[in-house]
Amino acid sequence: MHEEKKYRDMKKNIKVLGPGCTKCKTTYNNVLEAIKQLGIEADVTKIEDIEEMMKYNVLTTPVLMIDDVIKVKGRVADISEIKTLLTA
């Protein structure tokens, strides 16, 4: 029981915000690849609906959020960068 809670706390919550242009798709794929390479588990959500996106007060897309903190906005984050952000 205790173990499970700890595990859940460590699980990263990743959101990729973007209306589905190439840049946003690249970011999303980079996130998946980074997670695979790190061998960690994470909740990855892709937010494509603009009304939903505006709740996060973003100006430029794509946006990469880790545990509800905006880490990268307005550009594609590459795999090594995402790995660094996830392990930090």
Next chain:
Amino acid sequence: MFNWLQYFADWLIYTVFGLTHGTKLGDAVNFFVFDTIKIFILLGVVTFLMGIVNSYFPIDKVRNFLTKRNWYGFDYFLASFFGTITPFCSCSSVPLFIGFVKGGIPLGVTLAFLISSPLVDAVSVAMFIGMFGWKVTIVYVLSGIILSMIAGYILGKLKLEPLLTDWVKQILLNKQIEDNSYQEEKQTLFQRLPGIAKEALGIMKGVSLYILIGIAIGGLMHGFIPTGFFEAYISKENPLAVPIAVIVGVPMYSNAAGVLPVLQVLVQKGIPIGTAIAFSMAVVGLSIPEGLLLKKIMTTKMLLIFFGVVAACIIISGYLFNLIL
């Protein structure tokens, strides 16, 4: 400035490849090699320089700057100016729009930013320098800013707020002055350079295919279409040429990288430069995909007014270009 490059292209094509100078094939290949290298050098320099400016004036800072105080109309200029240095992905236009109006920036000022941002950017500036030289580039950039200001001002005066889509109106009703605390990066220029260079390379990579295709088509046309070919059909005297060029250009979706190499050749073959610039503004500034994105925030009526006002401004500047260039 690029004489050395022409020598290199001549040497490569006529000496190394053994193509004959003055043949259609030789000219076309020479044009392709020379223009491709020249454009990539310019693009690298301009995206890098604009990247430096942008790293000191990121979009969040621009928004805060515009919301902080009443600018008494000067904000139209600021929005149009900052639009030119902010790199723009058309899919950012909606979040940007909402973020601006939510922060209390007037609708017209927001639209001025949305018009100028795709119209004048690092790619179009680099392409214009490479294809048409400094004088035309300066005229293009200045008129891009002025055009965005005027179109934004007109749209602001039209009081289009009731024509926004319902969910946007909801947001505007509930707008509050948010905590816009923008955290300035404390990095020195030297520390920023790697990131800026990476960004610039990303932009170059993104448009490289367009450039190659544009220059390849331009090269073919350069070699195979006789000089003055278009003069018979599209002349400065034909008053309808500019509006037709703009109306044809509006639905088309491309960027400056793909359009300008072709336009350069068209101008060499006799199309008036003002008409050509108006066409490229229409292609770069307005498009059907952009319209579809904006449908999310604008009703059809407002979208038509928006496109109409911008297209009209482009047509007028096309006539002006033909007069002064």
